[in-house]
Amino acid sequence: MGDLDVPLEQEMGKEEPVCDPESMGSEDMLFMLYTSGSTGTPKGLVHTQAGYLLYAAVTHKLVFDHQPGDVFGCVADIGWITGHSYVVYGPLCNGATSVLFESTPVYPDAGRYWETVQRLRINQFYGAPTAVRLLLKYGDSWVKKYDRSSLRTLGSVGEPINHEAWEWLHKVVGDSRCTVVDTWWQTETGGICIAPRPSEEGAEILPGMAMRPFFGIIPVLMDEKGNIVEGGNVSGALCLSQAWPGMARTIYGDHQRFVNAYFKAYPGYYFTGDGAHRTKGGYYQITGRMDDVINISGHRLGTAEIEDAMADHPAVPESAVIGYPHDIKGEAAFAFIVLKDNAGDADVVVKELKAAVASKIAKYAVPNEILVVKRLPKTRSGKVMRRLLRKIILGGDLGDTTTLEDPSIITEILSAYQKHRGKQAASK
Numbered sequence: 011m012g013d014l015d016v017p018l019e020q021e022m023g024k025e026e027p028v029c030d031p032e033s034m035g036s037e038d039m040l041f042m043l044y045t046s047g048s049t050g051t052p053k054g055l056v057h058t059q060a061g062y063l064l065y066a067a068v069t070h071k072l073v074f075d076h077q078p079g080d081v082f083g084c085v086a087d088i089g090w091i092t093g094h095s096y097v098v099y100g101p102l103c104n105g106a107t108s109v110l111f112e113s114t115p116v117y118p119d120a121g122r123y124w125e126t127v128q129r130l131r132i133n134q135f136y137g138a139p140t141a142v143r144l145l146l147k148y149g150d151s152w153v154k155k156y157d158r159s160s161l162r163t164l165g166s167v168g169e170p171i172n173h174e175a176w177e178w179l180h181k182v183v184g185d186s187r188c189t190v191v192d193t194w195w196q197t198e199t200g201g202i203c204i205a206p207r208p209s210e211e212g213a214e215i216l217p218g219m220a221m222r223p224f225f226g227i228i229p230v231l232m233d234e235k236g237n238i239v240e241g242g243n244v245s246g247a248l249c250l251s252q253a254w255p256g257m258a259r260t261i262y263g264d265h266q267r268f269v270n271a272y273f274k275a276y277p278g279y280y281f282t283g284d285g286a287h288r289t290k291g292g293y294y295q296i297t298g299r300m301d302d303v304i305n306i307s308g309h310r311l312g313t314a315e316i317e318d319a320m321a322d323h324p325a326v327p328e329s330a331v332i333g334y335p336h337d338i339k340g341e342a343a344f345a346f347i348v349l350k351d352n353a354g355d356a357d358v359v360v361k362e363l364k365a366a367v368a369s370k371i372a373k374y375a376v377p378n379e380i381l382v383v384k385r386l387p388k389t390r391s392g393k394v395m396r397r398l399l400r401k402i403i404l405g406g407d408l409g410d411t412t413t414l415e416d417p418s419i420i421t422e423i424l425s426a427y428q429k430h431r432g433k434q435a436a437s438k
């Protein structure tokens with residue numbers, strides 16, 4: 011045993027086995043959690059005592075139809091908001107038995123979730139679409155091997171759930187018998203804001219849709235000019251028009267940033283950063299982020315964070331990162347980089363960039379693809395036109411390019427991209 015090691019038992023022996031409760035003010039801080047935005051460093055969002063706890067508890071009870079005696083199984087990491095609200099605070103406020111899951115969905119094998127459901131008789135299972143997409147590729151037998159008759163509600167969180175994953179959850183995992191709830195919310199909202207409410211008898215539920223606002227949540231859709239879009243079969247920027255108990259109160263140490271990030275775009279409304287579609291029936295479907303935030307395997311990342319992690323490389327003066335759809339991860343990052351003339355071997359630089367992102371942020375943030383270009387497309391005011399880069403990757407109409415400083419860059423980047431695709435196809 012080295013100088014720095016101390017026996018756990020010895021240290022624990024010094025502590026009191028009980029901890030006296032402390033009275034707190036309803037607006038005192040309960041915790042703060044960092045999350046990514048479209049610019050700058052991550053934001054430390056502050057949640058407070060009373061409102062957050064109430065909101066976590068009520069949403070836990072009603073969205074999942076949690077009844078006394080039920081075993082609630084949220085497989086999210088407790089270090090994130092999903093784990094805070096639906097492993098710890100919500101279930102414990104309701105006196106529920108809450109499962110602590112510490113593994114990956116495929117360790118030791120692809121039956122891990124369902125073996126856990128059988129062993130602990132889990133009634134509500136709550137997880138991420140990215141795991142569902144991964145598991146469905148392993149086949150149904152890993153699910154069918156285990157008894158899932160205890161399950162009543164299957165929840166999905168963190169990113170849009172595609173139809174295939176939704177149907178698989180419903181038919182294979184839930185034997186077409188369980189209620190599937192696609193729940194939309196954010197670190198900022200503290201708890202679920204849009205979701206079908208299974209505790210309401212006979213409520214209609216459509217695949218891949220978060221459906222209906224929770225009690226106290228009033229969503230509105232805004233057009234580009236900041237006007238409210240009324241009616242059905244319409245899309246717009248998703249805003250919430252009145253305060254709710256679970257909303258974050260500030261960004262730690264920078265209240266002005268909180269105001270700017272959430273309340274400036276549409277004065278008088280909380281802007282979520284997401285776009286949404288409202289059906290004729292009045293149901294909401296989340297269409298994805300409208301800002302430069304991407305979602306890789308349920309991890310929220312600002313593209314600016316990945317760019318910052320690469321910016322320290324001496325050979326890379328500029329980069330632009332964008333998200334594009336990926337089969338399993340939901341989204342993946344694609345980086346366009348500019349190299350200095352004396353940069354040396356581009357392949358070496360690309361490897362170093364990947365290592366830099368992995369060590370400064372995390373492995374999941376490493377761009378799937380990195381493409382070297384001579385320059386980035388910029389508007390006359392000097393802003394990188396990410397929309398154009400996205401269109402180049404996704405194909406289709408490039409949209410309005412009249413604000414480009416130099417329109418000839420389109421063919422320049424397109425040909426670099428096509429060469430890159432060709433090279434990749436050849437290497438497969």
Ligand code: WT7
Pocket residue numbers: 045091092166167168169170171192193194195196197198220282283284296298299305309310
């Ligand atoms: C962003 C929030 C929800 C807690 C865990 C993630 C996306 C979240 C859904 C959903 C489509 C969703 C949004 C949102 N998102 N749930 N059901 N359907 N998109 O919290 O890390 O703060 O990320 O995740 O884009 O803004 P977060």
